[in-house]
Amino acid sequence: MYYVVYGPKNMPPSKNHSDLGINRFSPSGMMMYESCPKAFYYQVWLGLKLPQPQKHFAFGHAVHNAIGNIYDQKDKETNWEHAERKLAVNTFKSQFKIDAFDINELNWKGEKVYESEHDMQVDYDDMLLDGVKIIESYWDEKEALLAQYGIDLVQLEIPYKGAMKNLVTGIDFEIPLSCRLDALNKDESIVELKTSGQKYDVEEKRKSAQALTYVWVKYQQTGRLMPLTYIVMLKGRKKDRIQVIRYDYKLADLEMFMHRVQAFIDGVKNREFDRGVMNHPMWCECRKFDRELDYVIKTR
């Protein structure tokens, strides 16, 4: 259904929460807004979709499932004594297919990534090999992860949808929260599984909206502040492929986060979608949309 609006441009911001333009809060959306409001505007607020290569998503998904397989094989008493590495590797291989690649993929400059099908095949082979090495590295580290950090995943891909209470005011935010936790440990602490080209910045990641949202969700559910562990699987490395970061948040961290969430909601309500000025990366998604949506206006 469409509503006809013949109002002037830049109409005054609506004070009605039903006109927020989004019907749920997601940490990834908020992170995008904080990084570049214009990218958020195109991708989340308007919901525009550019043809996007799925290879990185498919890669991450296949790695998640392979790690899930490692913990599926774990026995309560004998741990991994009877488990097989190749089963986990095969899970990855069976899920990461060349179908996720697109011969017409463009880079952030708008140039073609692949000149031929052969180039695309080479890229796929490289990623496949890298993925296998990541799974093998995780396999080798699993006991150490269990002993040192208590990593014993019992549940993967846990969706959450529900109201979100502002811990400062005690009142629910205008929109519900929708997110998906990567994994839960046996002790109910939160685990985030990531694949990345470079090591995570420990200080920077502590402020991540995603991490704080998950801790907030668990706090609402259990009344306890659960620790959050990032397991970062590093791509394209010969050694040190697994980085582990553990955060123990305090209530003050969540209270500060409430203000960030409110600022985000206010920004969206006021239609503040200007491009980021400080540290705006050249490869920001907003530039791809700009290229696609700009055209020369004809004089009539």
Added chain:
Amino acid sequence: MKKKKKEEVVEEIKIPDGLYQSFMVPGENKMVVLKDLLTEKDWWILKSRKRETLIVTHDAVKKVADSAKILTDVKYDFKIHPNSSNNYLTVVECTICDGTGRCTTEIGESSRDNLGSRGRQNPVNMAQKRAYDRAVFRHLGITGLLEENELPDEEEQDGMDRLSPDEAKQVAEWVNKIIGAKNKSDLKQVSQSLRTLSTQKVFNDLQLDVLRGLWTKKYATFEKSF
């Protein structure tokens, strides 16, 4: 046969009413009318839907100040300094005096909200210019003029940027259909639907214009006739 040169048509420039304002030079019994002091390069007219505004350049303001014997020893007092937590708000108080000892104080402010892309890099300079220009106008009793730095240097808006966020949201589904079209056939289907929407007046003229523009651009990519 020689071609006859076209007679050059010199369009007479209409002097806006604001430039008929005058001021008295202190210490001299002399009246200066702005139109006699300023050249065509010193001003322009900003036309909007509702009204026309006379804009003068910062250099023109300095020319007026010099002519009015305003002293070049200007006093600036920074009331608010810009930082990331105050949206780079800068407030400057400017005091100008003339040879007779009469002084005028005005403030100038700038922030991310009232600066365009160029001024964003130098909010202090912009606030300072605004304060000075306002002080000069106030000192001389000139009204109805805007100095160019008062204007946010609006970026040229093309394509979808011409729509407000709410207008854009209404057409987002159709934009997706256009940018996601894989061939001409897909686009032609979109075109037919758009025609129906156009007759039903579901979207306003600007929205339809943007959709048509995006459609034409996409069609051209299939034609490879850019």
